[in-house]
Amino acid sequence: MGLLNKLFLTVTVGSVAAVAAFSWWAGRPLTEGGAPIPFTVLAGSSVGAASQQIAEAGVPLNPLLFSVLARVTQKAARIKAGSYELNPGSSPRRLLGQLVRGEFAQESLTIIEGWTFRQMRQAVAANEGLRHETAALSDTELMQKLGSDFSKPEGLFFPDTYLFAKGSPDLQIYRQAHSMLLSHLDTAWKARDPSLPYATPYQALTMASIVEKETGKKSERAMIAGVFVNRLKNGMLLQTDPTVIYGMGARYEGKIRKRDLETDTPYNTYTRSGLPPTPIALPGLQSLAAAMQPAKTDALYFVSRGDGTSKFSPNLNEHNKAVNQYQR
Structure with missing residues (x-):
């Protein structure tokens, strides 16, 4: 065999071996176990800079080889900036696909039924996955x-419960939650x-909020709404404690007193x-x-039985008997 043939064979074998080794590396898990490793690719980063940022965040990745992988697969220009997590068992090839598809690290925030908006703002402000841009804004x-x-x-x-990419602006949560409420x-x-005494959807929403606070037992919500709708139709005061508590604001300390029921505020449904x-x-x-489909009932009053359920009554005499039975 001539010298040139030997040289060609050596180069060819070496190239095949290099390609095989590179392919093996690209498909080999970067980590076998442990917790996900968070990292961020900054906006405007080249593939080389992105590779370096990933490695510096603690991902056991060879930045040079990863850059080569991105270029030879023609994906270098398609990498998306954002916050990610490397999951155990992910290979360089899987990681590259994650960056190209923009599979950002997912965070979540749960807003609880019955919370006030103040409580929602506190939960948003406390979420470390969000980028906080609204903290200095008033509610208005x-x-x-x-x-x-x-x-x-x-x-x-x-x-x-709202899912979002880590580092998303907090306004995104407010916008999504507001849009969903308006849609619902x-x-x-x-x-x-059609017989309801609401002039606007906003009034119906107000009634729904009262129903939400008056009972935790879902099966009774239509009956609770039916009582309040009957009171509105009959020109009676709603006389619901949650509105009084809301009007008290910071003055409320866990107990409502007779003087609180007699102190007028825009939210005191005992005085207004x-x-x-x-x-x-x-x-x-x-x-x-x-609130939109209340129960058809003649009840005008209800009182807690103390077990999470309520006793409904059509008149004050029966209501007083129920109060004596369950509350006194």
Whole structure:
């Protein structure tokens, strides 16, 4: 065999071996176990810079080889900036696909039914996965930022669990929750009982928030709504403690007293007729449904039995008997 043939064979064998080794590396898990490793690719980064950022975050990755992998597969220009996590068992090839598809690290935030908007803001502010851009905004400024037709935020955000990419702006959560609430409210309003004494969907939302706070037993929400609708139709005071508590604000210390019921505020439904000026909490779907489709009942009163259920009565005499039985 001539010298050139030997040289060609050597180079060919070496190239095949190099390609095989590179392919083996690209498909080999970077980590076998342990916790996911978080890392961030900064906006505007070249594939070389991105590879370096990933390695510096603690991912056991060879930046040079990863850059070569991205270039030979023609994916170098398609890498998306953002926050990610390397999961155990991921290979360089899988990692590259993750970057190209923009499979960002997922975070979540749960908004609880019955929370006030103040509690929602506290939960958003405490979430470390969000980029906080609204902390200095007042409630009114926040609503303006959302382009909302409403200036008062209470009740106008839907309680649910929201998923988002780590590092997303907190305004994204507010916008999504507000949009979902308006959508659910519109759907419920279109299906409402036409005999209801609400002039606007907002009044119905206010009723839903009262129902949300009055009972934790979902099966009774339609009956609770039926009682309050009957009171509105009969011109009676709603006389519901949760509205009084909401109007007390920071003065409420866990117990409501007789003087609190007698102290007038815009939310005191013992001293003022009709619905309060705004919702008092974030209602969920079942409370919205109850407010739009309340139970057909002659009940005007209810009292807690002490076991999570309520006793409903059509007149004051029977109600007083129920109070003596269950409360005194």
